[in-house]
Amino acid sequence: MSRRLSRREIIESCISRGLLVAATPMASSQLYALWAEPGALKPTPTEVLGPFYKKGAPNQADLRIQGDPGMPLVVSGRVVNTRGEKVPGARVALWHADDAGRYDVQGYRYRAELVVEAASEYKIRTIMPGHYDDRPAQHIHYMISAPGHKTLITQAYFATDPFFEGNPDAHFKKRNIVSHRDLVRNVVLHEKNGAAIQFDICLEKA
Amino acid sequence: MAKQIQASAGVTAVAFLPDGMLAGSCDDAKVRVWNAASGELKREFARDRGPAGLVAPGVLATVSPQSEIKLWELASGNVLRTQAGPAKTKTRSAVVSADRRVLAVSTRLDDTSEDTVHLFGAEGKQLHSAPAGIGGVAAMALSADGALFAAASYDTDVRAWNARNGELLVRVVDLPVATFTMAFSPDGRWLAAGGADRQVHLFETKTWKVAQRLKGQNEMVATLAFSPDGRRLLTGGFNDLTVKHPVEVLLWDVAGGKVLERFAMPRRVSSVAFSPDGRQGAVATSEKTVPLLNL
Numbered sequence: 001m002s003r004r005l006s007r008r009e010i011i012e013s014c015i016s017r018g019l020l021v022a023a024t025p026m027a028s029s030q031l032y033a034l035w036a037e038p039g040a041l042k043p044t045p046t047e048v049l050g051p052f053y054k055k056g057a058p059n060q061a062d063l064r065i066q067g068d069p070g071m072p073l074v075v076s077g078r079v080v081n082t083r084g085e086k087v088p089g090a091r092v093a094l095w096h097a098d099d100a101g102r103y104d105v106q107g108y109r110y111r112a113e114l115v116v117e118a119a120s121e122y123k124i125r126t127i128m129p130g131h132y133d134d135r136p137a138q139h140i141h142y143m144i145s146a147p148g149h150k151t152l153i154t155q156a157y158f159a160t161d162p163f164f165e166g167n168p169d170a171h172f173k174k175r176n177i178v179s180h181r182d183l184v185r186n187v188v189l190h191e192k193n194g195a196a197i198q199f200d201i202c203l204e205k206a
Numbered sequence: 207m208a209k210q211i212q213a214s215a216g217v218t219a220v221a222f223l224p225d226g227m228l229a230g231s232c233d234d235a236k237v238r239v240w241n242a243a244s245g246e247l248k249r250e251f252a253r254d255r256g257p258a259g260l261v262a263p264g265v266l267a268t269v270s271p272q273s274e275i276k277l278w279e280l281a282s283g284n285v286l287r288t289q290a291g292p293a294k295t296k297t298r299s300a301v302v303s304a305d306r307r308v309l310a311v312s313t314r315l316d317d318t319s320e321d322t323v324h325l326f327g328a329e330g331k332q333l334h335s336a337p338a339g340i341g342g343v344a345a346m347a348l349s350a351d352g353a354l355f356a357a358a359s360y361d362t363d364v365r366a367w368n369a370r371n372g373e374l375l376v377r378v379v380d381l382p383v384a385t386f387t388m389a390f391s392p393d394g395r396w397l398a399a400g401g402a403d404r405q406v407h408l409f410e411t412k413t414w415k416v417a418q419r420l421k422g423q424n425e426m427v428a429t430l431a432f433s434p435d436g437r438r439l440l441t442g443g444f445n446d447l448t449v450k451h452p453v454e455v456l457l458w459d460v461a462g463g464k465v466l467e468r469f470a471m472p473r474r475v476s477s478v479a480f481s482p483d484g485r486q487g488a489v490a491t492s493e494k495t496v497p498l499l500n501l
Contacts, residue, residue, distance in 0.1 A: 046318075046319055048341075049341030054402075
């Protein structure tokens with residue numbers, strides 16, 4: 001008689017055979033958590049805020065600037081809490097460096113503070129952030145706040161970044177920059193519209 | 207008179223000592239002390255690795271990776287005091303008042319984004335603690351007499367407390383970008399705060415209103431120091447994110463809000479200091495050369 005498989009082994013086997021498919025892209029750890037305990041999602045890992053947060057960014061979804069270099073990028077995602085509930089009214093502040101790796105601290109280029117509506121989703125059109133000396137992995141900073149929830153500070157990274165040498169599983173700990181593998185997102189490339197990542201946000205209740 | 211000090215390691219923070227010596231905290235986890243007039247190395251001693259707090263007159267506060275805080279006397283290299291950081295937290299930075307009576311420490315609980323600040327008295331007794339904002343403490347300052355304490359957070363807020371009774375005196379919420387460096391004037395009348403907006407905001411500590419905004423630095427302000435008489439200010443910083451981008455150290459007239467002089471520096475400035483007579487300045491750029499300025 002064959003050995004009884006663990007729940008994890010069954011899930012792994014199903015994922016590898018395409019039998020269990022996430023409806024929206026999610027990290028495998030999130031998928032395990034969701035399967036094991038319906039409704040109990042893992043909160044998004046935290047990251048450092050960094051020195052260049054700026055208050056008062058406009059609520060704008062299109063951050064591209066005519067004539068600015070950089071690969072077009074679309075970033076979208078859902079905002080939920082660990083119970084899987086939508087969080088309408090959540091404020092998603094995000095900011096990143098320009099193609100040359102510089103932050104605009106005098107103005108609001110590549111900065112937005114979005115308020116998510118009933119669908120609890122957000123989407124921005126921007127460019128791929130550049131690299132810079134102090135933090136050489138491309139990233140987008142996030143600060144997400146919502147009534148009744150802990151404020152989350154995190155960052156999204158790109159699996160295609162040369163920093164990860166084509167293998168983020170092996171290299172995400174390099175130089176102690178990235179706090180958690182789940183923050184490195186797969187990139188979808190569209191023929192006309194450039195790159196896209198999905199970055200879902202899971203908040204903890206306060 | 208030496209125009210510069212030559213060190214055998216990169217110097218990240220500088221402070222003059224009362225006896226004509228200059229102390230430098232170096233990136234090889236050593237402190238070196240030179241004769242500022244001749245440039246001769248007089249002493250060197252190993253300090254703990256990990257964050258080295260501001261070099262307050264004659265004292266250095268360090269935090270080890272195990273969150274142990276030490277106060278070092280720069281003149282002798284002796285450890286004045288050793289104490290554990292607050293329990294169950296990671297100690298991130300520490301500063302000490304010029305009179306050595308108050309020690310301020312910032313800490314963080316694992317997996318949170320909010321830092322807490324703690325004040326300790328001369329014997330290491332904890333006096334007060336308070337939340338200090340989201341995203342981490344970017345700068346802390348104690349007045350020379352240890353009566354006032356300020357902490358700036360990367361969420362851009364600046365808070366100041368009465369260090370004696372722990373009362374929150376002000377929470378400044380209208381700075382749009384972060385403050386990276388702060389110092390009280392020697393008489394405690396002003397708090398100077400500089401940061402990402404390339405300005406220095408001078409707060410009057412009686413009212414906590416901004417009395418003056420010093421504009422003229424072309425870089426983000428990463429370090430500042432008052433002259434011993436409180437009339438002048440030295441500022442320095444960095445340009446965007448390229449470490450080797452040339453920058454300037456500025457000498458300011460505080461009352462008039464005017465730039466008195468500009469000094470070219472080859473790369474990012476991390477620390478500036480006045481000599482006790484106010485006639486000389488020293489600049490740390492993480493290079494092995496410490497420029498000395500005639501002021």
